[in-house]
């Protein structure tokens with residue numbers, strides 16, 4: 214596996230070299246109470262403070278020799294010609310649920326009048342309030358019916374969870390089809406970046422999923438356990454059928470992985486993705502939320518004959534399943550909240566199990582999850598602790614807020 218490829222991710226824990234983040238922007242200021250649920254937020258973060266917390270997160274990564282690149286910069290740099298700018302704007306507008314063709318033309322002009330690519334990208338992320346646009350004059354029926362709705366284009370407040378709209382695996386990327394309308398729009402940036410950005414456009418980047426698929430899958434459910442084994446959650450966000458499609462592509466396009474373990478977890482908001490209840494922190498250690506352990510079923514998916522899949526249910530305790538699949542003697546599960554059900558529930562909600570490994574046995578965590586953090590330390594894990602009181606209001610932690618592009622391979 215040569216390391217010159219712009220995407221190189223063969224584990225969850227290999228030393229992190231390059232990561233993609235998104236600095237929260239004006240999209241958070243277009244959150245209002247009436248639409249929080251639909252936009253998948255539980256509260257309205259204070260933008261300036263969220264940015265301070267996020268800049269600190271990025272700095273912790275840089276201090277540990279990680280190259281930090283930003284989604285908004287990469288997307289801006291992908292629009293390398295006027296033609297691509299217009300193509301992007303048109304595609305964006307077609308997916309923005311705009312009411313009426315005159316409105317759409319107005320918005321097209323507004324966006325294309327922004328000459329700086331980064332400003333343009335940030336505007337598409339922030340959304341557009343009706344108050345920013347000139348009155349359309351004689352109102353049509355949909356305007357009259359919708360007159361209280363403040364947005365001509367909705368914001369995309371979940372973009373700082375760069376983990377989800379696409380996910381790197383091996384030298385490839387799954388460009389996802391998301392659970393919610395609001396997040397599906399985010400995948401457009403991924404499409405432009407991986408097709409047109411100078412960093413990626415001439416590299417051979419196998420795509421293992423496509424945003425035009427009809428079943429859903431999100432990056433929070435996609436974990437690279439080793440160069441041989443991936444884990445994918447069957448969750449609120451990811452359908453079993455999507456995992457079959459992903460597995461077929463992984464095998465057909467020869468990404469190197471030999472097995473996909475599908476983890477069937479409960480379907481609800483608090484456990485939206487596998488990485489909210491289970492992350493890898495070392496060769497043989499995982500954080501886990503104890504509430505999922507009881508009902509967890511793990512299926513093993515391998516390549517069968519003639520492009521078919523072989524699927525079986527794995528037997529035994531999770532520790533054994535993981536130890537067998539990772540070729541380690543024994544696996545330790547570090548329980549969120551230390552096994553106390555109240556602490557576990559509270560800290561899981563605040564992303565206590567959502568750790569980001571930056572090297573084997575070294576993870577970034579939020580400061581607030583004191584019980585879980587202590588358990589991680591007792592298990593010998595080195596912690597990089599960051600504040601995240603505003604960031605956490607979007608229900609995501611360090612793993613959700615980061616998309617690794619390059620990790621060092623683990624020694625054999």
Ligand SMILES: NC(=[NH2+])NCCC[C@H](N)C(=O)O
Nearest residue numbers: 253374433486607608609613
């Ligand atoms: N990988 C993750 N766990 N991401 C968390 C995403 C949170 C976001 N508000 C959503 O509901 O989609």
